[in-house]
Amino acid sequence: MSYPFELEVRQEIVKAARLMHSRSLIAGHDGNISVRVGPGKLVCTPSGVNKGFLEEKDLVLVDLDGKLLRGGSEPSSEIRMHLQVYRKRPDVGCVIHAHPPHCVACTLVGIRLTEPVVPEAAFVLGAVPTAPYATPGTDEVPRSIEPYIATCRGVLLERHGSLTVGADVREAYNRLEALEHVAQLLFLARNLGDVPPLSQTQVEGLKAVVTARGLPWGYPDSKGSPGLTDVIVQKVIEKLRDGR
Numbered sequence: 001m002s003y004p005f006e007l008e009v010r011q012e013i014v015k016a017a018r019l020m021h022s023r024s025l026i027a028g029h030d031g032n033i034s035v036r037v038g039p040g041k042l043v044c045t046p047s048g049v050n051k052g053f054l055e056e057k058d059l060v061l062v063d064l065d066g067k068l069l070r071g072g073s074e075p076s077s078e079i080r081m082h083l084q085v086y087r088k089r090p091d092v093g094c095v096i097h098a099h100p101p102h103c104v105a106c107t108l109v110g111i112r113l114t115e116p117v118v119p120e121a122a123f124v125l126g127a128v129p130t131a132p133y134a135t136p137g138t139d140e141v142p143r144s145i146e147p148y149i150a151t152c153r154g155v156l157l158e159r160h161g162s163l164t165v166g167a168d169v170r171e172a173y174n175r176l177e178a179l180e181h182v183a184q185l186l187f188l189a190r191n192l193g194d195v196p197p198l199s200q201t202q203v204e205g206l207k208a209v210v211t212a213r214g215l216p217w218g219y220p221d222s223k224g225s226p227g228l229t230d231v232i233v234q235k236v237i238e239k240l241r242d243g244r
């Protein structure tokens with residue numbers, strides 16, 4: 001396995017951190033980024049730094065137990081989530097945790113991002129499950145993501161934020177932007193009306209294109225979502241049953 005150069009990694013982390021801040025995917029000291037730079041070695045963002053002001057020299061080097069190897073600050077307090085991912089996923093080179101507002105809002109009202117509502121999400125993300133609420137700064141947080149992280153490209157953390165992974169900083173960051181974009185679309189659409197799922201035929205067509213490009217189909221295999229007509233018929237049946 002080859003690893004990226006630490007100097008380049010530091011530049012990429014700073015770029016992504018400032019983007020996260022400027023695009024309101026985090027606020028204040030929120031969010032953290034880590035990148036694997038060697039066997040059992042990660043460069044990660046420090047604790048207590050506003051990412052809009054982050055500089056390369058602020059970053060720290062830790063081992064896979066979160067122990068500080070080099071740097072002038074403590075690693076992020078949420079590093080335990082990252083460590084959990086790296087232990088389970090040898091394919092992951094970067095982990096990004098953010099507090100994207102539309103994503104968090106979706107978790108507050110129980111909206112799930114586990115279906116391909118828009119086609120782009122199927123290419124970039126696949127299903128993004130929501131891990132149950134966990135007390136920040138405790139081992140509950142890494143435990144909460146454990147059932148999901150083996151296969152997913154992203155996980156929502158209930159009432160908290162997001163976790164996206166990738167081979168490198170750009171892939172993990174792209175997934176974060178895509179995730180917040182989908183959540184924002186759902187937020188807007190739900191304010192306008194009901195959001196019908198893709199029909200089974202549409203899902204099958206999308207799956208064929210995604211897999212033809214050599215990408216994984218990131219959704220559980222099922223019989224597919226009902227079409228718009230099925231949804232309308234179901235609503236009529238419910239109204240008749242309720243005597244309305």
Ligand SMILES: [Zn+2]
Pocket residue numbers: 030031078097098099160161
């Ligand atoms: Zn957080």
